[in-house]
Amino acid sequence: MYRIQVQRLALIIALLQPTKVLADAPPYDPKTVIxxxxxxxxxxxxxxxxxVDDSIVxxxxxxxxxxxxxxxxxxxxxxxxxxxxxxINDRLGGRAIAATW
Amino acid sequence: MxxxxxxxxxxxxxxxxxxxxxxxxxxxxxxxxxxxxxxGRGMKGKLEGHQLEAIPADMVTWKSWKTEFPxxxxxxxxxxxxxxxxxxxxxxxxxxxxxYRSSKQVHHCSFQHLMxxxxxxxxxxxxxxxLTFDRESTSARIFHRKLDDQVxxxxxxxxxxxxxxxxxxxxxxxxxxxxxxxxGKQLKPHVAIPSYRKSWITFHPNSVPHRP
Numbered sequence: 294m295y296r297i298q299v300q301r302l303a304l305i306i307a308l309l310q311p312t313k314v315l316a317d318a319p320p321y322d323p324k325t326v327i328x329x330x331x332x333x334x335x336x337x338x339x340x341x342x343x344x345v346d347d348s349i350v351x352x353x354x355x356x357x358x359x360x361x362x363x364x365x366x367x368x369x370x371x372x373x374x375x376x377x378x379x380x381i382n383d384r385l386g387g388r389a390i391a392a393t394w
Numbered sequence: 395m396x397x398x399x400x401x402x403x404x405x406x407x408x409x410x411x412x413x414x415x416x417x418x419x420x421x422x423x424x425x426x427x428x429x430x431x432x433x434g435r436g437m438k439g440k441l442e443g444h445q446l447e448a449i450p451a452d453m454v455t456w457k458s459w460k461t462e463f464p465x466x467x468x469x470x471x472x473x474x475x476x477x478x479x480x481x482x483x484x485x486x487x488x489x490x491x492x493x494y495r496s497s498k499q500v501h502h503c504s505f506q507h508l509m510x511x512x513x514x515x516x517x518x519x520x521x522x523x524x525l526t527f528d529r530e531s532t533s534a535r536i537f538h539r540k541l542d543d544q545v546x547x548x549x550x551x552x553x554x555x556x557x558x559x560x561x562x563x564x565x566x567x568x569x570x571x572x573x574x575x576x577x578g579k580q581l582k583p584h585v586a587i588p589s590y591r592k593s594w595i596t597f598h599p600n601s602v603p604h605r606p
Contacts, residue, residue: 318597321437323419323428327411330421335406339467342460349470352457355479355532358466359395359451365463367456370479372471379418379431380407381469382398389398390449391407392469393418393431 327376335382339366357394361386368392395451396434400444415596432589432597450536450583454567455481458531462568481532484509491594492534493587493601496521502594503604508534513548513555513566515539516604523584524548525604526555526566534588537569537581 340349349369350356356367364386373379373394381392398405403424410421410428418431427439434446452459460466484490487505494501496518503525508514512527522539524546539546546557548564555564562574569581587594594601 318433319415319599321414321430323410323412323414323437325412330408330410333406333408333423338470340470342464342466342468344470345456345460345468348473349468350456351477351480352455353480354456354477355453355481355483356456356459356468357395357451358454358459358463359449360463361449365459365466366468367459367463367466368469369456369473370453371475371477372469372473374478375474376409376411378471378474379409380420382406388449389404391396391398391420392451393396393407393420 331377333382334378334380337381337383357392359385359390359392361388361390368394370394395449397447397449400436400441400446415593417593417597430597432593448585448587450585452533452535452567453483453588454533455531458528458533458567481530483532489591491589491591492525492527492536493589493594493598494518494523494525494536494584500598500601501604502589502591502598502601504591505534505588507604507606511606513550514604515547518602524581525586526569528567531567533567534586535567535569536584536586538584539581541576541579541581 355370358367366385379394383390405422405424407420407422410419412419420429420431425440427436427441430437436442436444484505487509490505491502498519501518508527514525516523522545524537524539527534546559548557555566560575562571562576564571571577571579
C-alpha cells in the first residue's frame with residue numbers, strides 16, 4: 294500500500310515543467326456547449342465499504358481510487374459520468390483534491 | 395486526480411460547459427480561470443499557466459480496490475450509467491495508451507503492448523520506471539524503479555513479479571514487496587494516465603511512444 298508523502302509530491306511537481314510540456318499542445322480554442330457552468334459538487338455523500346451494495350458499485354465495475362496519508366477513497370466511474378458529475382471536489386488525508394473524469 | 399490548491403488558494407472546480415477538442419474544460423469559482431482537465435493546467439484567466447499537481451490514482455475494479463484498502467470509503471451518488479464501465483474497459487487495447495511524464499517530455503505506451511508485456515521497465519529521460527498492468531483488475535500503474543540506492547529491474551516469473559537484483563516478489567497493483575529480501579518495501583508511485591490514444595496524441599502531439 295503506498296503512502297503519498299510530501300517529498301514524493303515535491304518530486305511529482307518537479308517532474309512537471311509546464312512550459313516545455315505545453316509547448317506542443319494545440320491552440321486553446323474551446324467551444325461553448327452549455328452557456329453556464331454546472332454547480333460544483335462539494336460535500337458529496339460517501340459510505341464505508343461495508344455499506345456498498347450493487348446499486349452503488351459491483352465487483353467488476355471500475356472506480357477511480359486514491360489513497361492519501363492512509364485514507365483511501367473510491368469514485369465509481371458509473372456515477373461520475375455525465376457533465377453534471379465529472380468533477381468531484383473533495384478532501385482526503387488533509388488534502389483538497391478533485392476527482393475528474 | 396488533482397490537488398485543488400493553487401498558489402496557496404483552495405479552488406473549487408465546476409464543469410464549465412465548454413469543451414476543448416472534446417475534452418472537459420473546468421472553471422474554478424474563486425478566480426473563474428478556465429482549466430484543461432486533461433492537462434491539469436490553467437488555460438485562460440487569472441491562473442493561466444498554472445499547473446495543478448497530479449496525484450497518483452488508479453482506475454481499477456471495485457473488487458481489487460476494496461481488497462487492497464478494506465477501510466476505503468466510496469462515493470455514493472446515484473448512478474448515471476448502468477454497468478458501462480467494467481473490467482472490459484480495455485477490450486480494444488489499441489484504442490488506449492498509458493501516458494506519463496518525465497522532466498523533459500511526455501511519453502506513452504500502447505495498451506496493446508502493455509497487455510503482452512504487463513511488466514515493462516522503461517527509462518524516461520534517465521528516469522527509471524516500471525509500467526505494470528493487471529488484467530483482472532484492469533489496474534495500470536507506474537512506479538519508480540529506484541529504491542533506496544539501487545535501480546531495480548523487474549520481470550515476470552510465471553505470473554509473479556520479481557526484481558532481478560534480489561528476486562523479491564512484488565504486488566504489481568500496490569507496488570509493495572510481499573516476499574524476499576525487500577519484503578515490506580514500497581515502490582514510489584508515478585502519475586500514470588490511461589487515455590484514449592486519439593485524445594492523448596491530440597493534446598501531446600510530441601509524446602514519445604514507447605518502442606518495444
